[in-house]
Amino acid sequence: MNRIRISYIIVTTCVACSLLVAGLMGWHSRHAALCMFAYCVGAVGVIWLSWFWLKLARSITSIATALEAELPELDAGFPQGGGSRRVSSIQYRESVIKRIGSYSNLVEQLCKQVKDLQIQVKLSQRQKANTEAIIYSLPDAVIVVDESDRLLMANQAAGKLFHFDFKSSQYKPIDELIAGDKSKFVDFLRQTKHSQVEATRHEIEFTQDESSKIFDCIISCVYDERHQVCGAVAVLHDITRDKLIQQAKTDFVSHVSHELKTPLASIMACSEMLADGEADDEETKKQFYSVIQNQAKRLNRLIEDILNISRIESGLIKIEKQPVSLTIIIEEQLQMIKSYAQEKGIEIIAQTPIIYDQVYADKDMISQVIINLLSNAVKYTPCGGSVKIDTAVNQISGTAQVTVTDTGVGIPKNEIGHIFDKFYRVSANNNQAKGTGLGLNLVKQIIEKVHHGRVFVISEPGLGSTFGFELPLAIGQVVEAV
Amino acid sequence: MAEKKVLVADDEIHIVHVVAIKLRNNGYEVISADNGIQAFELACQDLPDVIVTDFQMPGMTGLQLVEKLRQCEQTKDIPVILLTARNFVISQQQQKDLQISQCLSKPFSPKELLANIEDILYRKVLNQ
Numbered sequence A: 001m002n003r004i005r006i007s008y009i010i011v012t013t014c015v016a017c018s019l020l021v022a023g024l025m026g027w028h029s030r031h032a033a034l035c036m037f038a039y040c041v042g043a044v045g046v047i048w049l050s051w052f053w054l055k056l057a058r059s060i061t062s063i064a065t066a067l068e069a070e071l072p073e074l075d076a077g078f079p080q081g082g083g084s085r086r087v088s089s090i091q092y093r094e095s096v097i098k099r100i101g102s103y104s105n106l107v108e109q110l111c112k113q114v115k116d117l118q119i120q121v122k123l124s125q126r127q128k129a130n131t132e133a134i135i136y137s138l139p140d141a142v143i144v145v146d147e148s149d150r151l152l153m154a155n156q157a158a159g160k161l162f163h164f165d166f167k168s169s170q171y172k173p174i175d176e177l178i179a180g181d182k183s184k185f186v187d188f189l190r191q192t193k194h195s196q197v198e199a200t201r202h203e204i205e206f207t208q209d210e211s212s213k214i215f216d217c218i219i220s221c222v223y224d225e226r227h228q229v230c231g232a233v234a235v236l237h238d239i240t241r242d243k244l245i246q247q248a249k250t251d252f253v254s255h256v257s258h259e260l261k262t263p264l265a266s267i268m269a270c271s272e273m274l275a276d277g278e279a280d281d282e283e284t285k286k287q288f289y290s291v292i293q294n295q296a297k298r299l300n301r302l303i304e305d306i307l308n309i310s311r312i313e314s315g316l317i318k319i320e321k322q323p324v325s326l327t328i329i330i331e332e333q334l335q336m337i338k339s340y341a342q343e344k345g346i347e348i349i350a351q352t353p354i355i356y357d358q359v360y361a362d363k364d365m366i367s368q369v370i371i372n373l374l375s376n377a378v379k380y381t382p383c384g385g386s387v388k389i390d391t392a393v394n395q396i397s398g399t400a401q402v403t404v405t406d407t408g409v410g411i412p413k414n415e416i417g418h419i420f421d422k423f424y425r426v427s428a429n430n431n432q433a434k435g436t437g438l439g440l441n442l443v444k445q446i447i448e449k450v451h452h453g454r455v456f457v458i459s460e461p462g463l464g465s466t467f468g469f470e471l472p473l474a475i476g477q478v479v480e481a482v
Numbered sequence B: 001m002a003e004k005k006v007l008v009a010d011d012e013i014h015i016v017h018v019v020a021i022k023l024r025n026n027g028y029e030v031i032s033a034d035n036g037i038q039a040f041e042l043a044c045q046d047l048p049d050v051i052v053t054d055f056q057m058p059g060m061t062g063l064q065l066v067e068k069l070r071q072c073e074q075t076k077d078i079p080v081i082l083l084t085a086r087n088f089v090i091s092q093q094q095q096k097d098l099q100i101s102q103c104l105s106k107p108f109s110p111k112e113l114l115a116n117i118e119d120i121l122y123r124k125v126l127n128q
Helices: A001-024 A032-070 A072-076 A081-136 A156-162 A180-195 A240-275 A282-314 A326-343 A361-378 A439-450 A472-482 B013-025 B035-048 B062-071 B092-097 B110-127
Strands: A141-146 A151-154 A201-208 A210-223 A231-238 A321-322 A347-351 A357-363 A386-394 A401-408 A452-460 A464-472 B005-009 B029-033 B050-054 B080-084 B099-106
Touching: A072 A081, A081 A326, A081 B013, A141 A156, A151 A156, A151 A361, A156 A180, A180 A201, A180 A210, A180 A231, A210 A240, A210 B029, A240 A282, A240 B013, A240 B110, A282 A464, A282 B013, A321 A326, A321 A361, A326 A361, A326 A386, A326 A401, A347 B050, A357 A361, A357 A464, A361 A386, A361 A401, A361 A464, A439 A452, B005 B013, B005 B035, B013 B029, B029 B035, B035 B050, B035 B062, B050 B110, B062 B080, B080 B110, B092 B099, B099 B110
Parallel strands: A347 A386, B005 B029, B005 B050, B050 B080, B080 B099
Antiparallel strands: A141 A151, A141 A231, A201 A210, A210 A231, A321 A357, A386 A401, A401 A464, A452 A464
């Protein structure tokens, strides 16, 4: 319709212009050829316009004829006679025109509705594509089945978990795709559908890549308009890591409570004995007081270690890094350990040349590290042994290294891998000395987590151990800090 | 009347020391061990009337010690009191199967331990 309208306008304009040009130029002017051309264009335009109007008249006549065939009552309602026939004809034409108008409106409405529906269809398709993209990108496995347990949809995570390719597996029965130890998932799916409940939740354990994984599985039923189950949607969320963290927390609490209760047991027992007058002589009383005091200190150290480790792990600890001299820190800590070593007759050898290259570290934390390593070395070295502390600088790697070597009991090979774990104590060495089992873990946290260094241990049972750490030199660190 | 003999096994020397004083003050003979292996050897050697053992010990845990005691003809009937600083380490069924007379949580009262020992020995005499 638009094209016809546009062509009508163009042609009318051309005809008018050509007639005007011809009129202006005149037949006898020297531009006779141009004038002739303008008259020809005008003539063609007139012929085209005549054709257009004729076609329009025929269209209207055919519509009127069709309507006349459908509405005989209009003609029957009017009396016969020359004048009356003329009146009825006019009324008839008016009614036809009205009907054409209403049909035209109807057609317009229908066209509008069709357009709206087309837009809605496009929107629905886009929403479907978005939903599918979301489902496919989810890290959780998603599976959709129909009322006959055939696979309708599955994302990449589901394909990876159950080892099938969705494109080639669509519409296949789910029990053909999922078998073995994972078939318990299919059982849960069926149970949920048959039970007609809205949703069920299960914890399922699968073996995947030679390791065990635990999933939180939620299965929801899909209902049709008659509220009958016509399918199910299953979402499997990997909770293996959560379970491990939970277990680690439980183990930690168990360890901590044990470690706290042990010195507390000594304190309470000694207190009760003193309160009940069960300590007969002064010597026994002094022993009990000493036990209470020492165990209270042990409890305090334990709580401090636990708090420090927790703060480091959670990132809440206040760190004050500055260029510090390892040599000076070592000298300070050696003074603290000297008397304990002398009591046991252990020789302390310090080979700590002045390190001009300092480390960028928290002084208190590094002091804690060194005292922990020194006290462990003295603790686990029998009387008459020796403990040596060395420092060295590696210019190539840009690190300063500290090692503490003892002639103590050593660590069995099968336990050396756990020596820095929380609460880990070498079982064979429990008789040698007491400890919280947190000292070396704290060393590791301070050096590796806070200062981005490295801890290491070398040991030979019966011969002794060397514990050490490396820290980056201060120069590079200070530039980075600036 | 011969003194009743109690074997106290715990790697915490202060606990052993306090318990030993308490029991000696109340007329018991006390033998002590600081690990499970030594405790088993002393149990077989001295045949105590009651064994008080910690749960967590180097070499052999208290539970392993009890299992071994129950397998040995000489020591299978010796009553055992288990001291533990951990909760829920042993179920009621396990306690029954191993014939553990009592489980005491640390920190414990020496008076309470003494009362338990006396109660066990009294019931032992009644059963005989």
